[in-house]
Amino acid sequence: MKSPASAAADVTLVERIVRHERIVLLATILVVTLACWSWIVPMARDMYGAMTGSSAWLMTSDWDAPHLLLLGSMWIVMMAGMMLPSAAPTLLLYAASTRRRIGDRRAGWHVYAMAAGYLLVWAGFSAVATLLQRLLTALLLLTPMMEPASAVLSGALLIGAGVYQWTPLKRACLASCSSPIAFLMHRWRPGAMAAFRLGVAHGLACVGCCWALMLLLFAGGVMSLAVIGALTAIVLVEKLSPIGAGSVRFTGAMLIAGGVWVISS
Numbered sequence: 001m002k003s004p005a006s007a008a009a010d011v012t013l014v015e016r017i018v019r020h021e022r023i024v025l026l027a028t029i030l031v032v033t034l035a036c037w038s039w040i041v042p043m044a045r046d047m048y049g050a051m052t053g054s055s056a057w058l059m060t061s062d063w064d065a066p067h068l069l070l071l072g073s074m075w076i077v078m079m080a081g082m083m084l085p086s087a088a089p090t091l092l093l094y095a096a097s098t099r100r101r102i103g104d105r106r107a108g109w110h111v112y113a114m115a116a117g118y119l120l121v122w123a124g125f126s127a128v129a130t131l132l133q134r135l136l137t138a139l140l141l142l143t144p145m146m147e148p149a150s151a152v153l154s155g156a157l158l159i160g161a162g163v164y165q166w167t168p169l170k171r172a173c174l175a176s177c178s179s180p181i182a183f184l185m186h187r188w189r190p191g192a193m194a195a196f197r198l199g200v201a202h203g204l205a206c207v208g209c210c211w212a213l214m215l216l217l218f219a220g221g222v223m224s225l226a227v228i229g230a231l232t233a234i235v236l237v238e239k240l241s242p243i244g245a246g247s248v249r250f251t252g253a254m255l256i257a258g259g260v261w262v263i264s265s
Contacts, residue, residue, distance in 0.1 A: 025095055025111060029088050036081030043074070044223040047145065055223075058146075063134060071133065075126035079214070080119055082232045083206060086239040087118055090180035090202055094195070097184060110195035117199025118206070125207050129214070136218060146222035151262050157219040158259030164212040165252025173208035174248065178239045210235055216255075 039054070047055040060067050095111040136142035141153050148154045164170055176183050183205075187198055213231055220227035234251060238244040 022092060022095065025092060026088070028112075029084055029091070033081055033084055036077045036084075040074075040078055040081060040223075040228070041225065044225045044228075047223050058144075068130065068134070072127055072130040075129050075133075076123050078228065079122040079126050082214075082228065082235065083122055083210070084115075084119070085232075086177070086235050087115070087202065087206065089240065090177075090183065091115055091118075093180045094184055094188075094198070097188065098190075098195075110192050113192045113195040114199035114202070117196040117201075118203040119199075121200055121203025121207055125211065125214070129217075132215075133218070133222065142218065142222075147224075148219055148221075151265070154219040155259040155261075155263030157215055158255050158262060160259075161212040161216055162252040162255030162257075162259060165248050165255065169208060170212075170248065171245070173205050174238060174245060176205040177202070177209050178244055209238070 043054045046053040047058065051059060057067060057070055063071075091111050091114060094114055098110055133142060133146070136153075137144070141149055143149050183202065184198075187201060189198070213234060216231060217224075217227060237247055238251075241247075
């Protein structure tokens, strides 16, 4: 049997390891997020400027496979930069709970498998958004500058997103995204593959919560930094702030009103 002093030393060691892993995980999330924004921001600025820099490839009239891959990559990076910060509390809680339940130091790294599953779902959403963008462009509803060519399209997207804010599905998905303790208590399983599936489940809940908001990029300009920033702020408020659940209906009402104004003006 360990002496009290030895047991206390073990506890202190575990606390130090957990604290170190938390710092590493937070730093990783921050670095990945900043890397995403460091590509999106210069591209957006160049797109509405000379278009001779990082956005020059968007000027093509031949949307072959390489250009579609670039467009899909742009969406993936944009979604990762917008959504990964809002998943940080769930990832941090999972890392801590996994270490405490299993006790194996390597188990703390399962959180990266969970993050991979989460981002994979948003990569799938990005693929759909890429195809939707090309369809809207082919129908002349989206300009080559990735802005809406029709006020009706913008208004309809705003109204649709606003209505979705009021639906039971939105509330259910938001409850899953914004309550990491309840989410992990019901779904936690040991192992890296289980962590990956957990990330997929969390990603699906977040897509279910935010897909209509993300489609508003087509309403205000896919590469508009103002729209990207506003949507990121809305997502963070909904998922992380104490007033998140209460803000959903207000946001929905504002979106519906904005959509009606855009169409009628």
